Amino acid sequence: MSNPTLGEHHPANLRAEVDSLIARGAFDLASRRLAELWRRDPASGTASFVTSRLDELQNKTRHKLALTKFKVAILRSFTVEPIVPLLRAEAFACGIDLEVHVGDFNTYVQDLLDGQSSLYHFAPNAAVLAVRTDQAAPELWRDFADLASEAAQKTAERVVRGYEQWIGAFRKYSQAALIIHSLERPSTPSLGILDSQTETGQSGLIWQINLELRRIAARFHGVYTLDYDALVARHGSEHWHDERKWLTARLPIAAGYLLQMAHEWMRFIVPLSGRTAKVLVVDLDNTLWGGVIGEDGMAGIKIGPEYPGAAYQALHRALLDLSRKGILLAVCSKNNLDDAMEALEKHPGMLVRAKNFAAMRINWTDKAQNLRAIAGELNVGIDSLAFLDDNPSEREQVRAALPEVTVIDLPKNPLEYAAAVRNCAAFERLALSDEDQQRTEMYAVQKQRAGAEQTFQSKEDFFRFLKQEAELEPVSDLTLARVAQLTQKTNQFNLTTRRYTETQIADMAKKPDWHIFLIKVRDRFGDHGLVGVAITHDVGEQCEVDTFLLSCRVVGRTVETALLAHLAESAAQRGRKRLEGWFLPTKKNAPARDFYEQQGFELQATSCEGSLWALDLKSSTLHCPDWIKLKVATETTVGGKN
Amino acid sequence: MTASTFEQVRSVASDIFGVPAGKITAESSPETIENWDSMQHLNLVLAIEEKFGMQLAPEDIEQMKSVGAIVALVEKLQSAAR
Numbered sequence: 001m002s003n004p005t006l007g008e009h010h011p012a013n014l015r016a017e018v019d020s021l022i023a024r025g026a027f028d029l030a031s032r033r034l035a036e037l038w039r040r041d042p043a044s045g046t047a048s049f050v051t052s053r054l055d056e057l058q059n060k061t062r063h064k065l066a067l068t069k070f071k072v073a074i075l076r077s078f079t080v081e082p083i084v085p086l087l088r089a090e091a092f093a094c095g096i097d098l099e100v101h102v103g104d105f106n107t108y109v110q111d112l113l114d115g116q117s118s119l120y121h122f123a124p125n126a127a128v129l130a131v132r133t134d135q136a137a138p139e140l141w142r143d144f145a146d147l148a149s150e151a152a153q154k155t156a157e158r159v160v161r162g163y164e165q166w167i168g169a170f171r172k173y174s175q176a177a178l179i180i181h182s183l184e185r186p187s188t189p190s191l192g193i194l195d196s197q198t199e200t201g202q203s204g205l206i207w208q209i210n211l212e213l214r215r216i217a218a219r220f221h222g223v224y225t226l227d228y229d230a231l232v233a234r235h236g237s238e239h240w241h242d243e244r245k246w247l248t249a250r251l252p253i254a255a256g257y258l259l260q261m262a263h264e265w266m267r268f269i270v271p272l273s274g275r276t277a278k279v280l281v282v283d284l285d286n287t288l289w290g291g292v293i294g295e296d297g298m299a300g301i302k303i304g305p306e307y308p309g310a311a312y313q314a315l316h317r318a319l320l321d322l323s324r325k326g327i328l329l330a331v332c333s334k335n336n337l338d339d340a341m342e343a344l345e346k347h348p349g350m351l352v353r354a355k356n357f358a359a360m361r362i363n364w365t366d367k368a369q370n371l372r373a374i375a376g377e378l379n380v381g382i383d384s385l386a387f388l389d390d391n392p393s394e395r396e397q398v399r400a401a402l403p404e405v406t407v408i409d410l411p412k413n414p415l416e417y418a419a420a421v422r423n424c425a426a427f428e429r430l431a432l433s434d435e436d437q438q439r440t441e442m443y444a445v446q447k448q449r450a451g452a453e454q455t456f457q458s459k460e461d462f463f464r465f466l467k468q469e470a471e472l473e474p475v476s477d478l479t480l481a482r483v484a485q486l487t488q489k490t491n492q493f494n495l496t497t498r499r500y501t502e503t504q505i506a507d508m509a510k511k512p513d514w515h516i517f518l519i520k521v522r523d524r525f526g527d528h529g530l531v532g533v534a535i536t537h538d539v540g541e542q543c544e545v546d547t548f549l550l551s552c553r554v555v556g557r558t559v560e561t562a563l564l565a566h567l568a569e570s571a572a573q574r575g576r577k578r579l580e581g582w583f584l585p586t587k588k589n590a591p592a593r594d595f596y597e598q599q600g601f602e603l604q605a606t607s608c609e610g611s612l613w614a615l616d617l618k619s620s621t622l623h624c625p626d627w628i629k630l631k632v633a634t635e636t637t638v639g640g641k642n
Numbered sequence: 643m644t645a646s647t648f649e650q651v652r653s654v655a656s657d658i659f660g661v662p663a664g665k666i667t668a669e670s671s672p673e674t675i676e677n678w679d680s681m682q683h684l685n686l687v688l689a690i691e692e693k694f695g696m697q698l699a700p701e702d703i704e705q706m707k708s709v710g711a712i713v714a715l716v717e718k719l720q721s722a723a724r
Contacts, residue, residue, distance in 0.1 A: 012653065043689065043692055043693065044654075044658070044685060044688050044689035044692050045653065045654040045656075045657035045658055045689045045693070046657060048657045048658050048660070048685065048689075049657040052660050079684075081681060081684075081685075082684060082685050082688050085685075242697060244697065244699060244700060248700045248703075249684055251684070251688075254691075254697065255687075255688040255689070255691035255692040255697070256691070256692050256695070258688065258692075
């Protein structure tokens with residue numbers, strides 16, 4: 001049946017392929033092709049095909065597809081039946097097996113108030129109350145001119161009380177979510193422009209009802225409003241409505257916009273069913289900016305307040321809005337790291353910066369592999385990722401390799417990029433916690449470092465890229481508390497795990513044979529502050545390391561070597577011959593176990609407590625790595641000791 | 643009746659009625675296709691409107707009594723729009 005002249009992705013051929021895959025028993029692949037068909041041709045006819053094959057896959061073959069089950073009831077005052085296949089097909093493409101119950105025409109009041117109604121027997125996960133203004137408030141819609149202003153106000157109040165009562169009943173009988181269509185305002189009010197000159201005109205009163213609906217919804221758990229006016233406005237009232245279908249079939253929405261109604265419902269159903277994306281992974285060239293940074297350079301890429309760069313800035317704003325909702329941003333780009341980082345950090349037109357990304361993979365590895373790594377780094381499932389890339393072949397590669405990733409089909413025109421992101425149901429949230437809003441920041445600084453690490457051929461390249469600056473200084477009155485705290489709290493990279501109070505630290509600092517060193521670290525991603533402490537004690541020819549600890553935020557980036565090298569140098573300057581130190585194992589300090597050995601120390605002794613290591617200061621080659629810019633401060637003031 | 647309009651109408655009808663495209667002819671009608679009831683007729687009308695970017699009047703819809711009649715109607719409206 002397949003027609004080779006049409007190409008394998010042509011809808012006609014995809015239909016034939018789906019049927020032959022089902023016949024062959026290749027159900028998972030059939031399901032993927034079915035989703036692809038829907039993406040390529042999301043129309044009413046396709047929806048019928050998709051839902052019939054979906055039913056076939058699930059019922060006849062009893063095959064378990066990896067779909068989330070969800071039941072939605074639609075209570076309505078207009079014909080919604082033709083929307084149902086579109087809704088189910090759209091849900092299927094989002095990984096949801098949607099069962100839909102449609103209430104009888106205009107029986108929504110009985111359905112809601114009667115605990116034994118078919119609505120409650122259906123036991124939905126969510127119910128949609130899709131009632132038009134002409135049904136909910138007929139006096140305000142049709143006969144407004146006949147109403148005295150007081151009567152109009154009373155009508156509005158009555159409408160609100162009605163909704164309040166229905167919502168209350170629904171909450172009594174069901175724990176499901178409830179999505180309420182707000183009431184549409186007339187596009188041509190009965191008094192023309194006069195209507196918008198008063199608060200209590202036809203439009204104003206319906207507006208007030210809608211505001212009240214929001215207030216009522218907010219009082220109940222799991223009750224939400226769908227802004228129907230905004231939906232219609234987005235598509236244009238003239239296009240949206242089909243008066244003839246309304247009069248003949250009670251279907252008010254034009255054929256071309258039924259899909260948009262389904263899509264709007266999906267914006268609620270996706271977050272309610274938990275099929276949301278937690279991370280958006282974006283490409284750089286021709287996605288985050290126009291042009292190719294490696295070829296066009298800083299001056300050539302398009303990103304800024306004017307056209308055409310403005311299209312990309314609009315996308316940046318959409319991305320920042322996602323961050324505010326707790327959705328993490330990440331980069332996956334085939335690029336030279338330095339070029340890309342320069343643009344991300346220094347280009348004046350950039351609104352999203354390197355710090356906004358919780359993970360980065362800027363390299364020449366294939367994107368599916370990078371996405372896996374990003375999911376691993378951020379500790380989320382692959383199915384929590386969404387992927388934004390202008391290149392259709394990258395998108396296809398990701399879809400084929402990682403079908404669970406939400407791949408966003410970017411339109412060809414960059415001016416439409418922002419809307420494509422904003423309209424993606426996987427980013428919808430029904431509520432925000434404080435944690436959601438802080439999450440990006442939390443990840444951004446910390447995880448970027450790990451992300452950058454993956455993009456280098458060697459560790460040394462990475463260390464150079466980091467541009468670490470370390471500052472060594474003796475303890476002072478200002479840092480006493482932080483030093484004591486670090487000795488008390490640091491468990492992992494802590495060689496002796498000796499806990500000290502602020503007073504003990506102050507006492508040590510006053511003794512001439514004791515030395516306390518602090519290390520502060522900064523790198524290109526930000527300031528880590530005071531992250532390490534070392535305490536040494538001179539005894540005869542030895543200098544003994546009493547305490548050596550480093551916050552795990554910076555461990556593994558050779559800061560520890562810099563600190564140790566400084567201890568050795570300082571001891572040698574004071575005329576000591578050997579630097580000695582114990583490693584005392586605890587349940588948690590395994591990361592520090594091999595440290596002395598790696599730094600060229602010799603094992604001196606082992607006991608039941610631990611192992612003693614020593615470095616001959618004359619023959620030592622220990623030095624601060626050349627990629628760390630080290631600054632040593634000497635002045636100190638603890639209790640007057642210098 | 644051009645082949646391409648017929649093909650497009652046939653493919654929509656095949657999806658909506660769940661009948662293989664090869665079994666649909668210009669003569670196919672509610673009498674020959676089991677699923678062609680009033681609700682599926684509305685779905686067919688909507689799918690045709692969507693596919694060809696047109697809005698059909700109730701008078702037009704009344705004429706849609708066979709696949710051939712639908713093709714003729716679509717072509718008439720298309721040439722009127724030109």
